[in-house]
Amino acid sequence: MALNMRAILCSLLLCGSLGAATPYDSVNPFIGTAEDGNTFPAATLPFGMVQWGPDTRPDGWYRYADKSIRGFSLTHISGAGCPIYADVPILPGDGQPLPLDHAREQAHPGYYAIGFADGMRVELAAAARAGIGRFTFPAGAVPTLYLNAGGSATQRKQDSATFEVRGKDGLAGVVRSGGFCTMDDDYALYFAIRFDRPVAAYGAWAGHAAGASVTFPPGGGPLLVKVGISFVSVANAEANLDAEIAGWDFDAVHAQAKAAWSQLLNRVEAEGGTADERTIFYTGFYHMMLAPNLFSDGNGQYRGFDGEVHRVEAGHAQYANFSDWDIYRNTVQWYALLVPGQTSDMMQSLVRDAEQSGRLPRWPVADDTSYVMGGDSSAILLSTAYAFGAQSFDTASALRSMIMGATEPGVGPHGKAERPGLADYLKLGYVPLGGDVPEYAASVTLEYVSADFAVSRFATALGDQAAAARLLRSSENWRNLFDPETHFIRPRSSDGKFLEGFDADRMLPHHTNWDTKNQLGFEEGCSWQYTWMIPHNYAGLFRAMGGNEVVLPRLDKFFEKVTGWGFPNFTVANEPDFVAPFAYVWAGAPWKTQEVEDRIRREAFGTTPAGLPGNDDLGATSGVYVWDALGLYPVIPGVGGLALGTPMFRRAVMPMGEGRSLEIVSRGEGIYVQSVKLNGKPYPSAWLPLAALAAGRNRLEFVLAKQPNKEWATGAADLPPSFE
Numbered sequence: 001m002a003l004n005m006r007a008i009l010c011s012l013l014l015c016g017s018l019g020a021a022t023p024y025d026s027v028n029p030f031i032g033t034a035e036d037g038n039t040f041p042a043a044t045l046p047f048g049m050v051q052w053g054p055d056t057r058p059d060g061w062y063r064y065a066d067k068s069i070r071g072f073s074l075t076h077i078s079g080a081g082c083p084i085y086a087d088v089p090i091l092p093g094d095g096q097p098l099p100l101d102h103a104r105e106q107a108h109p110g111y112y113a114i115g116f117a118d119g120m121r122v123e124l125a126a127a128a129r130a131g132i133g134r135f136t137f138p139a140g141a142v143p144t145l146y147l148n149a150g151g152s153a154t155q156r157k158q159d160s161a162t163f164e165v166r167g168k169d170g171l172a173g174v175v176r177s178g179g180f181c182t183m184d185d186d187y188a189l190y191f192a193i194r195f196d197r198p199v200a201a202y203g204a205w206a207g208h209a210a211g212a213s214v215t216f217p218p219g220g221g222p223l224l225v226k227v228g229i230s231f232v233s234v235a236n237a238e239a240n241l242d243a244e245i246a247g248w249d250f251d252a253v254h255a256q257a258k259a260a261w262s263q264l265l266n267r268v269e270a271e272g273g274t275a276d277e278r279t280i281f282y283t284g285f286y287h288m289m290l291a292p293n294l295f296s297d298g299n300g301q302y303r304g305f306d307g308e309v310h311r312v313e314a315g316h317a318q319y320a321n322f323s324d325w326d327i328y329r330n331t332v333q334w335y336a337l338l339v340p341g342q343t344s345d346m347m348q349s350l351v352r353d354a355e356q357s358g359r360l361p362r363w364p365v366a367d368d369t370s371y372v373m374g375g376d377s378s379a380i381l382l383s384t385a386y387a388f389g390a391q392s393f394d395t396a397s398a399l400r401s402m403i404m405g406a407t408e409p410g411v412g413p414h415g416k417a418e419r420p421g422l423a424d425y426l427k428l429g430y431v432p433l434g435g436d437v438p439e440y441a442a443s444v445t446l447e448y449v450s451a452d453f454a455v456s457r458f459a460t461a462l463g464d465q466a467a468a469a470r471l472l473r474s475s476e477n478w479r480n481l482f483d484p485e486t487h488f489i490r491p492r493s494s495d496g497k498f499l500e501g502f503d504a505d506r507m508l509p510h511h512t513n514w515d516t517k518n519q520l521g522f523e524e525g526c527s528w529q530y531t532w533m534i535p536h537n538y539a540g541l542f543r544a545m546g547g548n549e550v551v552l553p554r555l556d557k558f559f560e561k562v563t564g565w566g567f568p569n570f571t572v573a574n575e576p577d578f579v580a581p582f583a584y585v586w587a588g589a590p591w592k593t594q595e596v597e598d599r600i601r602r603e604a605f606g607t608t609p610a611g612l613p614g615n616d617d618l619g620a621t622s623g624v625y626v627w628d629a630l631g632l633y634p635v636i637p638g639v640g641g642l643a644l645g646t647p648m649f650r651r652a653v654m655p656m657g658e659g660r661s662l663e664i665v666s667r668g669e670g671i672y673v674q675s676v677k678l679n680g681k682p683y684p685s686a687w688l689p690l691a692a693l694a695a696g697r698n699r700l701e702f703v704l705a706k707q708p709n710k711e712w713a714t715g716a717a718d719l720p721p722s723f724e
Contacts, residue, residue: 023265034609060086060153079616110257187366272650284622324377336388343390359412375447389657454638491521539722573614591708670706687720
């Protein structure tokens with residue numbers, strides 16, 4: 001009888017069902033490590049403090065195409081556009097970079113390993129605040145590690161590192177670094193390192209890039225190394241290490257990491273799809289859960305935005321590293337539905353940051369504000385997390401900070417404003433060219449509009465009707481930049497004049513140098529992108545444009561391409577563009593959303609190291625694929641609802657907060673939705689409010705075909721909401 005090779009292979013892959021790898025085994029941490037995805041293959045836990053893994057460049061990046069590894073550092077950040085962290089890189093051998101041979105390399109959630117031609121091997125596994133490494137040296141070699149304590153990513157002149165020997169088998173120290181995206185933020189990271197045998201000799205160097213070589217007696221089997229970190233003190237780093245990795249069982253830590261990731265990834269069951277589609281989906285899911293990062297220690301202590309040491313309540317945690325401008329668009333919603341308790345702790349972390357510093361932070365890194373990217377995105381995170389069910393945080397304090405940020409000009413840490421240009425925004429109804437943010441005035445205006453709308457929804461939920469009404473009115477400020485001549489968002493100066501010489505087709509992003517004349521007004525985008533970034537009032541926008549007969553051809557032009565930075569076309573790696581495919585739903589053409597979603601899934605994402613179309617930005621770009629694959633998308637900031645697209649899997653089940661789940665089923669062939677049922681009843685709309693879901697298991701059934709149904713979800717009563 002012939003062997004069933006598919007079944008044999010499946011068993012080796014620990015398949016959940018014949019031909020389908022488990023969610024854990026579907027994850028490929030190397031996706032996004034080429035080009036500019038900026039992901040990493042380090043060992044880490046969901047939202048973990050430690051990310052112990054390889055660096056191929058002095059700034060801490062891992063690039064798949066590089067030829068050597070410079071060290072294995074303890075901290076990383078996934079997919080950001082600028083380097084940060086990469087603290088305390090450790091390098092075995094003679095201190096020279098190690099050859100990077102991908103044939104000898106492995107990475108799985110919570111684990112990384114690489115071997116070398118001479119027989120040396122490095123394996124790394126992670127707990128939440130600690131890690132363990134197993135270093136195998138060639139026979140006869142003198143086991144040696146080089147610790148570059150001063151080798152953090154940004155290498156600023158003011159950075160420093162110190163360390164001290166701790167007994168016969170360890171050392172500890174502190175790294176002081178910062179400067180994310182060349183900003184003024186700072187942090188101090190404390191570390192404790194222990195070895196499973198006494199050290200034979202230390203060689204140390206001091207100065208700006210302090211470090212040490214650590215030599216051990218030959219023989220004795222693989223060298224085991226444990227590390228613990230803290231942003232509070234060396235004592236806490238040691239306590240974290242003792243609490244999380246008490247012994248020297250590398251395989252046990254690896255198994256615990258695998259179990260933690262499996263438990264999380266298994267919360268979303270996906271059946272059907274190709275092996276590649278499942279790999280992209282579950283890798284995207286994995287990337288979405290790498291940040292924000294645990295910031296408090298096992299004893300509850302953390303360093304606050306006031307520089308003081310605070311303690312969180314038992315059973316809770318403080319988090320850091322919020323890529324707010326990116327993750328408010330599709331990622332915080334995912335957290336809130338899958339892990340509402342942790343998400344509430346994340347939101348309370350932002351509340352504490354505001355209470356300690358006087359203002360909500362903007363792109364906070366560790367215990368400081370970097371002020372990267374325009375807008376007031378932490379306010380949107382808070383409102384959206386609440387709308388999606390993560391509500392166990394100090395909402396009253398949050399609302400006070402959100403209203404202050406929207407209505408009271410002022411500065412926070414480093415003397416910088418939470419909302420630059422706010423005085424002009426309050427006076428004129430827009431941020432003008434030539435003001436506090438001259439290059440990004442129009443895009444910042446639209447970010448403030450989105451924040452105002454999200455805060456208005458939050459205020460409504462908490463019963464502050466006056467604040468809700470005021471901010472709902474200001475959420476219509478996009479109209480002040482809407483040019484009735486071109487029907488585009490157009491930058492404007494303080495005297496009321498629109499930018500002269502404006503040509504939307506040539507209005508390129510400020511960070512390019514393709515067209516210096518037409519750069520003004522937009523951050524990482526152009527008018528073509530930002531004009532669609534008004535999802536809370538698409539109905540009003542489309543009326544202003546001249547109706548759907550004008551809107552639809554313009555959207556068609558926008559989506560002529562869905563890959564690359566092909567301005568003025570849609571750019572899938574550009575966060576303001578994320579919602580644009582769903583504009584078709586508001587324009588009464590949901591079948592066109594279904595077409596674009598399918599193209600994005602097929603053309604923009606892949607399973608190779610270059611499989612992400614741009615910076616992953618702490619999971620936000622991955623979130624585009626993950627949501628699209630489920631046939632859902634969280635379009636409107638601060639509103640608990642999802643637009644419907646085309647599900648890629650024949651069946652998927654995901655949590656919808658505490659005590660509620662959604663089973664998504666599709667029947668038929670093709671990408672076009674013919675009809676939908678919710679819990680057995682016909683559902684005529686492409687908008688699903690979370691309030692429509694009952695307690696327990698809900699079932700959303702799609703019937704698909706190869707030709708569009710141009711009647712479904714197009715009636716006036718069936719369109720998604722707009723707010724004005």
